Amino acid sequence: xxxxxxxxxxxxxxxxxxxxxxxxxxxxxxxxxxxxxxxxxxxxxxxxxxxxxxxxxxxxxxxxxxxxxxxxxxxxxxxxxxxxxxxxxxxxxxxxxxxxxxxxxxxxxxxxxxxxxxxxxxxxxxxxxxxxxxxxxxxxxxxxxxxxxxxxxxxxxxxxxxxxxxxxxxxxxxxxxxxxxxxxxxxxxxxxxxxxxxxxxxxxxxxxxxxxxxxxxxxxxxxxxxxxxxxxxxxxxxxxxxxxxxxxxxxxxxxxxxxxxxxxxxxxxxxxxxxxxxxxxxxxxxxxxxxxxxxxxxxxxxxxxxxxxxxxxxxxxxxxxxxxxxxxxxxxxxxxxxxxxxxxxxxxxxxxxxxxxxxxxxxxxxxxxxxxxxxxxxxxxxxxxxxxxxxxxxxxxxxxxxxxxxxxxxxxxxxxxxxxxxxxxxxxxxxxxxxxxxxxxxxxxxxxxxxxxxxxxxxxxxxxxxxxxxxxxxxxxxxxxxxxxxxxxxxxxxxxxxxxx
Amino acid sequence: xxxxxxxxxxxxxxxxxxxxxxxxxxxxxxxxxxxxxxxxxxxxxxxxxxxxxxxxxxxxxxxxxxxxxxxxxxxxxxxxxxxxxxxxxxxxxxxxxxxxxxxxxxxxxxxxxxxxxxxxxxxxxxxxxxxxxxxxxxxxxxxxxxxxxxxxxxxxxxxxxxxxxxxxxxxxxxxxxxxxxxxxxxxxxxxxxxxxxxxxxxxxxxxxxxxxxxxxxxxxxxxxxxxxxxxxxxxxxxxxxxxxxxxxxxxxxxx
Amino acid sequence: xxxxxxxxxxxxxxxxxxxxxxxxxxxxxxxxxxxxxxxxxxxxxxxxxxxxxxxxxxxxxxxxxxxxxxxxxxxxxxxxxxxxxxxxxxxxxxxxxxxxxxxxxxxxxxxxxxxxxxxxxxxxxx
Numbered sequence: 001x002x003x004x005x006x007x008x009x010x011x012x013x014x015x016x017x018x019x020x021x022x023x024x025x026x027x028x029x030x031x032x033x034x035x036x037x038x039x040x041x042x043x044x045x046x047x048x049x050x051x052x053x054x055x056x057x058x059x060x061x062x063x064x065x066x067x068x069x070x071x072x073x074x075x076x077x078x079x080x081x082x083x084x085x086x087x088x089x090x091x092x093x094x095x096x097x098x099x100x101x102x103x104x105x106x107x108x109x110x111x112x113x114x115x116x117x118x119x120x121x122x123x124x125x126x127x128x129x130x131x132x133x134x135x136x137x138x139x140x141x142x143x144x145x146x147x148x149x150x151x152x153x154x155x156x157x158x159x160x161x162x163x164x165x166x167x168x169x170x171x172x173x174x175x176x177x178x179x180x181x182x183x184x185x186x187x188x189x190x191x192x193x194x195x196x197x198x199x200x201x202x203x204x205x206x207x208x209x210x211x212x213x214x215x216x217x218x219x220x221x222x223x224x225x226x227x228x229x230x231x232x233x234x235x236x237x238x239x240x241x242x243x244x245x246x247x248x249x250x251x252x253x254x255x256x257x258x259x260x261x262x263x264x265x266x267x268x269x270x271x272x273x274x275x276x277x278x279x280x281x282x283x284x285x286x287x288x289x290x291x292x293x294x295x296x297x298x299x300x301x302x303x304x305x306x307x308x309x310x311x312x313x314x315x316x317x318x319x320x321x322x323x324x325x326x327x328x329x330x331x332x333x334x335x336x337x338x339x340x341x342x343x344x345x346x347x348x349x350x351x352x353x354x355x356x357x358x359x360x361x362x363x364x365x366x367x368x369x370x371x372x373x374x375x376x377x378x379x380x381x382x383x384x385x386x387x388x389x390x391x392x393x394x395x396x397x398x399x400x401x402x403x404x405x406x407x408x409x410x411x412x413x414x415x416x417x418x419x420x421x422x423x424x425x426x427x428x429x430x431x432x433x434x435x436x437x438x439x440x441x442x443x444x445x446x447x448x449x450x451x452x453x454x455x456x457x458x459x460x461x462x463x464x465x466x467x468x469x470x471x472x473x474x475x476x477x478x479x480x481x482x483x484x485x486x487x488x489x490x491x492x493x494x495x496x497x498x499x500x501x
Numbered sequence: 502x503x504x505x506x507x508x509x510x511x512x513x514x515x516x517x518x519x520x521x522x523x524x525x526x527x528x529x530x531x532x533x534x535x536x537x538x539x540x541x542x543x544x545x546x547x548x549x550x551x552x553x554x555x556x557x558x559x560x561x562x563x564x565x566x567x568x569x570x571x572x573x574x575x576x577x578x579x580x581x582x583x584x585x586x587x588x589x590x591x592x593x594x595x596x597x598x599x600x601x602x603x604x605x606x607x608x609x610x611x612x613x614x615x616x617x618x619x620x621x622x623x624x625x626x627x628x629x630x631x632x633x634x635x636x637x638x639x640x641x642x643x644x645x646x647x648x649x650x651x652x653x654x655x656x657x658x659x660x661x662x663x664x665x666x667x668x669x670x671x672x673x674x675x676x677x678x679x680x681x682x683x684x685x686x687x688x689x690x691x692x693x694x695x696x697x698x699x700x701x702x703x704x705x706x707x708x709x710x711x712x713x714x715x716x717x718x719x720x721x722x723x724x725x726x727x728x729x730x731x732x733x734x735x736x737x738x739x740x741x742x743x744x745x746x747x748x749x750x751x752x753x754x755x756x
Numbered sequence: 757x758x759x760x761x762x763x764x765x766x767x768x769x770x771x772x773x774x775x776x777x778x779x780x781x782x783x784x785x786x787x788x789x790x791x792x793x794x795x796x797x798x799x800x801x802x803x804x805x806x807x808x809x810x811x812x813x814x815x816x817x818x819x820x821x822x823x824x825x826x827x828x829x830x831x832x833x834x835x836x837x838x839x840x841x842x843x844x845x846x847x848x849x850x851x852x853x854x855x856x857x858x859x860x861x862x863x864x865x866x867x868x869x870x871x872x873x874x875x876x877x878x879x880x881x882x
Contacts, residue, residue, distance in 0.1 A: 060590045062708035066548055067557045069590045103608040110601050129594040132841050133601055142603030146881045151507055151855045155865060158849055162776050162791045169798050180536045180547035194536035197531035228881055265536055274666035304838055330766035355873040461579040512780050544808055549830040567821035579814035579829040595837045602844030609851045655840060716816055743847055
């Protein structure tokens with residue numbers, strides 16, 4: 001159990017070796033990185049089989065929390081570790097026939113490391129540094145392939161990213177001056193903060209979380225970054241980045257700012273803010289996707305809408321709704337990379353980027369077209385796909401809520417209709433009779449077929465047997481909502497901020 | 502400058518909104534409702550009091566005396582004891598951020614050839630070697646004395662790298678990126694190996710496994726000296742790499 | 757009006773100027789400068805939080821031995837890290853600005869129509 005930090009620093013081994021070995025082999029990491037990600041999947045599953053569903057505290061540096069930094073292994077982190085390593089492995093395999101330079105692989109490994117770190121850590125300043133590592137890696141990777149659209153995307157990501165990171169640091173500074181500690185469990189266990197100050201601190205931390213999770217006021221970067229970067233990197237951003245940022249949102253909003261924590265006097269107001277932001281993200285995301293013509297931007301706006309659904313589920317603080325949110329999150333994290341990889345392949349073969357210029361491309365590659373449709377159906381929430389179980393549970397829980405929950409319910413209904421419209425329209429365009437002036441190149445697709453088959457298998461299996469996923473999701477939601485359990489596992493006493501531990 | 506009317510209105514609107522927000526935040530900080538407020542925790546009740554008295558393992562009221570042994574951590578500089586011992590994982594991550602930024606700069610500036618070069622003047626060319634001597638000595642002293650005086654690996658590494666920068670500016674030569682990349686790799690792997698040694702010899706990653714000495718002595722702080730030397734090597738080679746990417750005159754294509 | 761209050765007012769002013777600059781400026785270099793001003797303000801805020809009246813710098817020396825009257829060292833450790841983070845993000849930001857200038861031949865981001873930057877919406881990026 002004490003060897004768990006090795007699971008976290010696996011990507012670092014490749015990253016630290018890359019500068020020197022990159023001189024010898026210009027494409028270092030093409031085969032070394034997937035080995036490391038595969039080891040990560042293997043050890044993650046081993047850990048899961050041995051320890052589920054207990055939670056463990058991993059101390060780093062030998063000093064127990066709240067004086068040292070700790071990692072926390074819980075149902076939330078199992079899904080984080082296995083999901084992130086799985087997605088990283090298969091997205092890297094999809095890229096293997098198109099070898100990238102050693103620095104690209106280095107930055108990708110550091111992006112995976114930062115996403116793992118935000119899910120595992122238990123200290124809020126540590127979380128801030130992990131978010132900054134991720135943001136520098138994303139800036140560099142998104143302008144890697146294209147000099148024009150990619151650089152515009154990097155600028156559009158970089159400016160708001162630095163702004164919200166500084167807001168988060170201001171929130172951490174104010175939190176430290178009011179409570180005297182930086183450990184998340186100790187913050188949750190402290191005496192209650194003044195209502196207005198809790199609102200200010202909560203908002204400043206929220207800005208950073210909303211930016212990472214592609215939610216409404218900070219989602220201007222999403223379409224440009226998805227379009228301007230390589231499609232495998234957009235797949236990684238939506239899958240790994242979306243998974244990690246939503247799990248962090250869940251941990252900080254539900255556990256640290258819950259109704260039994262030190263933020264209790266502002267907890268209802270923060271919930272209302274999250275309701276409004278989530279509903280706005282759903283509506284704005286889906287309606288923008290409806291009138292968009294570029295295929296990668298359509299998928300980007302659809303991402304914004306799906307993250308809005310997950311945030312809406314978290315805003316209710318209801319155990320059933322939160323577990324429905326987890327199911328929707330896992331559904332999105334497996335379906336959206338599939339859609340992005342297939343869309344990128346279609347863009348490469350037809351050399352067009354608007355979906356109405358790509359008519360008939362799926363007749364040349366029927367298997368990819370069919371897998372695209374399956375993933376789109378799962379996102380829409382068709383029965384017998386994974387998205388259906390998530391949406392139906394969420395809708396049931398929202399009907400018991402207050403006024404804001406009814407507004408969210410209305411937004412979900414509207415979004416289902418709109419999603420159906422644009423996904424069906426796009427799939428129809430792919431399968432139509434091709435027009436005369438389209439040139440569809442024949443390209444090798446072996447390395448792309450394997451990952452997307454794996455991803456679609458996961459979606460289909462979890463859709464036909466929903467009880468597997470529902471069991472996990474219930475454990476995760478009870479881990480997130482149980483502030484006292486979190487505190488007891490980490491600092492073994494529910495004390496005030498008198499630090500006499 | 503084109504004074505676009507919409508732009509001016511936008512600026513004024515943003516200014517008014519920000520002033521209103523500042524007013525609200527100021528009133529929130531001074532609200533008299535129950536609950537903890539900003540700056541309401543004296544230092545005795547913060548986490549850092551136990552760092553000051555070096556009593557994380559057993560809470561005592563004993564104070565830290567210069568020259569004595571037997572404390573749980575050996576640095577005289579309390580900030581160093583936090584940065585490299587109590588919260589060493591944050592320092593590892595800080596090193597990784599600098600590493601990521603360097604990799605990003607080298608990656609995005611690949612394939613550039615520098616055009617145009619203006620010769621440095623005679624004063625610069627004569628003065629730089631003399632100044633570099635002082636710069637190098639100062640940098641190495643700051644790195645090595647991180648646990649006794651303010652400083653450590655990060656400022657010391659930056660000072661050493663500024664010496665390299667000065668010579669890139671003064672002389673036209675092709676800087677060899679390979680040496681710096683190898684140094685960077687040695688530094689990074691060294692830090693991970695020290696952390697793993699802590700994991701295998703003792704109980705957790707990055708734990709101190711070397712003996713401690715008297716407060717104020719040179720060999721007094723366990724792995725702090727080793728970590729700071731490795732961090733100094735890594736930071737100076739990284740910043741020099743960034744300098745090469747921006748400033749020096751490499752005739753072959755970068756990366 | 758103690759020294760700590762002056763630090764707080766100073767930090768708040770710098771943060772205000774930085775945020776205003778990020779939101780309203782169009783030139784990338786000006787935005788990067790505003791980001792740096794904001795980061796300086798936040799560092800000042802962090803340092804000011806740790807101050808205590810009549811205390812000394814947190815280093816145990818021959819003179820300041822056997823006391824607990826030190827300034828809080830934890831915010832200073834946070835500021836060390838924050839300065840390094842600021843350096844990293846500024847370096848990458850400048851490289852992105854260089855690349856932007858090379859391809860678009862202008863340093864203006866197009867947040868207002870009427871800007872001089874023309875770009876192709878239909879560029880194919882695979």
